[in-house]
Amino acid sequence: MAGAHKPKQPPTPVTKADVARALRNVAAMLEITGDNPFRIRAFENASAAIEDLSEDLHAMVESGELLEVRGIGKSIFADVKSMLETGTFDEYEKLRKKVPAGILEMLRVSGMGPKKVKAVYEKLDIKSVDELEQAGRDGKLAVLPGFGEKTQLNILNAIARYRKYAQRFLFSVAEDEANGILEAVRRVKGVKHSLIGGSLRRHRETIGDIDILATTDDADPVMDVFTSLPNVATVIAKGPTKSSVIMKSGIHVDLRVVKDDEFAAASHYFSGNKEHNTEVRARAKKLGYKLNEYGLFEGEHAVKIKDEEALFAKLGMDFIPPELRENAGEIEAAEEHALPKLIEVGDIRGTFHCHSTYSDGRSTLREMAEAAKALGLEYLGIADHSQTAVYAGGMDKAKVKKQLREIEELNQELAPFVLFKGVESDILLDGRLDYDDETLASFDHVVASVHGQFTGTEAQMTKRIVTAVSNPFTTMLGHPTGRVLLSRDGYPLNLTAVFEACAAHKVFIEINAHPYRLDLDWRHLRTAKDMGVHFVINPDAHHTSEIGYFRYGVGIARKGWLTKGDVFNTKSTDGVRAALRKPRS
DNA sequence: GCCGTTTTCGGCCCGACTGTTTTCAGTCG
Numbered sequence: 311m312a313g314a315h316k317p318k319q320p321p322t323p324v325t326k327a328d329v330a331r332a333l334r335n336v337a338a339m340l341e342i343t344g345d346n347p348f349r350i351r352a353f354e355n356a357s358a359a360i361e362d363l364s365e366d367l368h369a370m371v372e373s374g375e376l377l378e379v380r381g382i383g384k385s386i387f388a389d390v391k392s393m394l395e396t397g398t399f400d401e402y403e404k405l406r407k408k409v410p411a412g413i414l415e416m417l418r419v420s421g422m423g424p425k426k427v428k429a430v431y432e433k434l435d436i437k438s439v440d441e442l443e444q445a446g447r448d449g450k451l452a453v454l455p456g457f458g459e460k461t462q463l464n465i466l467n468a469i470a471r472y473r474k475y476a477q478r479f480l481f482s483v484a485e486d487e488a489n490g491i492l493e494a495v496r497r498v499k500g501v502k503h504s505l506i507g508g509s510l511r512r513h514r515e516t517i518g519d520i521d522i523l524a525t526t527d528d529a530d531p532v533m534d535v536f537t538s539l540p541n542v543a544t545v546i547a548k549g550p551t552k553s554s555v556i557m558k559s560g561i562h563v564d565l566r567v568v569k570d571d572e573f574a575a576a577s578h579y580f581s582g583n584k585e586h587n588t589e590v591r592a593r594a595k596k597l598g599y600k601l602n603e604y605g606l607f608e609g610e611h612a613v614k615i616k617d618e619e620a621l622f623a624k625l626g627m628d629f630i631p632p633e634l635r636e637n638a639g640e641i642e643a644a645e646e647h648a649l650p651k652l653i654e655v656g657d658i659r660g661t662f663h664c665h666s667t668y669s670d671g672r673s674t675l676r677e678m679a680e681a682a683k684a685l686g687l688e689y690l691g692i693a694d695h696s697q698t699a700v701y702a703g704g705m706d707k708a709k710v711k712k713q714l715r716e717i718e719e720l721n722q723e724l725a726p727f728v729l730f731k732g733v734e735s736d737i738l739l740d741g742r743l744d745y746d747d748e749t750l751a752s753f754d755h756v757v758a759s760v761h762g763q764f765t766g767t768e769a770q771m772t773k774r775i776v777t778a779v780s781n782p783f784t785t786m787l788g789h790p791t792g793r794v795l796l797s798r799d800g801y802p803l804n805l806t807a808v809f810e811a812c813a814a815h816k817v818f819i820e821i822n823a824h825p826y827r828l829d830l831d832w833r834h835l836r837t838a839k840d841m842g843v844h845f846v847i848n849p850d851a852h853h854t855s856e857i858g859y860f861r862y863g864v865g866i867a868r869k870g871w872l873t874k875g876d877v878f879n880t881k882s883t884d885g886v887r888a889a890l891r892k893p894r895s
Numbered sequence: 896g897c898c899g900t901t902t903t904c905g906g907c908c909c910g911a912c913t914g915t916t917t918t919c920a921g922t923c924g
Contacts, residue, residue: 348907352896383897421913423922458915508924521924552911554923564924566911579909584924591908596901602909 662691741777759788823863835870
């Protein structure tokens with residue numbers, strides 16, 4: 311019966327992101343209809359669980375494996391299955407009839423929660439952000455019960471901010487802003503500890519807002535300094551323990567202030583994602599404690615904790631590095647003493663995939679080499695664009711010869727520092743590389759990358775990349791999915807097939823560390839590693855100032871649970887040289 | 896709706912700030 315009204319098979323395959331969005335929308339609509347809060351959370355949790363899956367969703371539903379994922383029970387499993395097969399599910403359709411489409415958008419306006427959205431919808435028939443703005447201008451919001459002049463003004467301001475800054479910020483941009491604020495906070499007399507928390511400390515690839523934590527016995531001066539920083543555009547809230555501002559850049563910043571002996575609990579509290587924190591607090595409760603941002607409590611009395619390490623120990627866990635605090639299995643691993651020893655920036659001894667003035671780089675080979683040396687690196691892999699990349703000044707064969715000669719001369723002069731000879735070869739439409747074998751053989755390494763014609767189907771793009779990876783001259787797969795953060799999704803790809811090919815042909819998968827890319831995504835690293843893939847962290851530098859980007863890639867590698875041994879460019883120069891001399895078949 | 900050394904029912908994390916309130920609801924993280 312119900313099936314008769316279901317839409318037909320959707321025209322495009324339903325993706326993981328589609329399912330996660332649908333579940334999140336269900337949660338939002340349930341909030342507005344005033345459903346059981348725990349039921350709402352179940353849908354939110356399920357949405358997050360689906361979003362973080364690294365394996366193929368269709369396969370997991372097919373095999374029933376999805377039921378093993380924490381947060382997915384029988385009911386939501388059925389919803390997901392229905393969504394994959396028909397494009398929707400009953401609960402979703404039922405709610406969509408009750409809650410008009412534009413209403414969910416209003417939830418994204420800061421200060422508009424489910425109750426207020428429901429109130430303006432029911433009392434004023436407001437169904438969109440546009441209508442909400444109009445009502446505010448007409449003074450209609452202020453007269454609603456529970457609303458007032460101030461609330462109306464706040465909503466109008468929040469709409470303006472929502473319009474201007476609906477987007478997120480690159481990690482690198484947010485980090486620079488946060489460091490500036492942190493410095494100012496640290497200079498305030500009486501501040502003992504301070505740190506950048508939140509998603510920045512977890513090294514997320516994009517950042518919604520900045521969280522800063524400071525400890526002092528006298529909060530007022532810190533809050534005064536913070537809320538009157540020259541780059542602050544608006545003060546949203548100011549209290550003795552928490553203040554919020556919007557910077558001129560549009561980034562929202564929270565400052566939390568606690569007492570010095572509360573630092574350990576607070577720094578944990580302000581670093582994990584919501585799910586990690588909820589989970590750890592539940593663990594604490596089970597052990598008879600209460601955990602909040604001020605400490606770990608046994609009844610009324612606070613347990614003395616010196617640092618985060620001691621806090622985890624009290625809860626029967628090893629220290630969980632901040633990057634892992636995403637509730638992705640780290641809590642269980644910490645209890646079983648099974649967390650990996652994560653790679654560190656200092657483990658990196660050189661890096662590859664760097665451009666020079668031979669293609670679209672802005673620094674010469676010599677400048678690049680000297681900058682790498684100054685960073686303490688032992689080697690640098692040059693990989694300028696290949697001849698098809700005309701837009702980027704790609705090298706024809708004559709230019710390649712000239713560059714290789716210049717590199718050899720520089721190596722004589724700069725030894726023991728080494729420039730490795732390489733190229734970033736375009737992967738052509740049929741998967742071939744961009745030079746004849748003789749030219750390819752003259753390089754120490756070949757980074758194979760897709761730079762154009764992204765519009766193929768998943769099957770076509772996968773075949774194209776697998777073909778390139780199977781080429782005996784390919785050493786590394788550059789920016790594997792081609793995404794550009796905040797602007798472009800990657801091309802459709804069967805990553806499982808790509809990982810298989812890379813493992814089989816011993817091709818390194820690049821973690822492109824350029825702050826705009828951070829590709830491969832950290833969510834896939836564990837799966838790839840389990841399939842036997844090794845990685846290389848490359849800055850994709852086009853200027854001397856960009857070589858150091860590899861540290862962003864290390865952050866991503868850490869989020870993906872990688873160790874020093876998983877990453878090629880932690881090897882010494884000799885180790886790298888030996889590995890690059892792989893047999894050409 | 897999910898989950899289980901609290902195990903198939905009965906729980907489910909915790910606190911700060913604002914604005915509209917005469918004691919607290921709503922929102923946020």
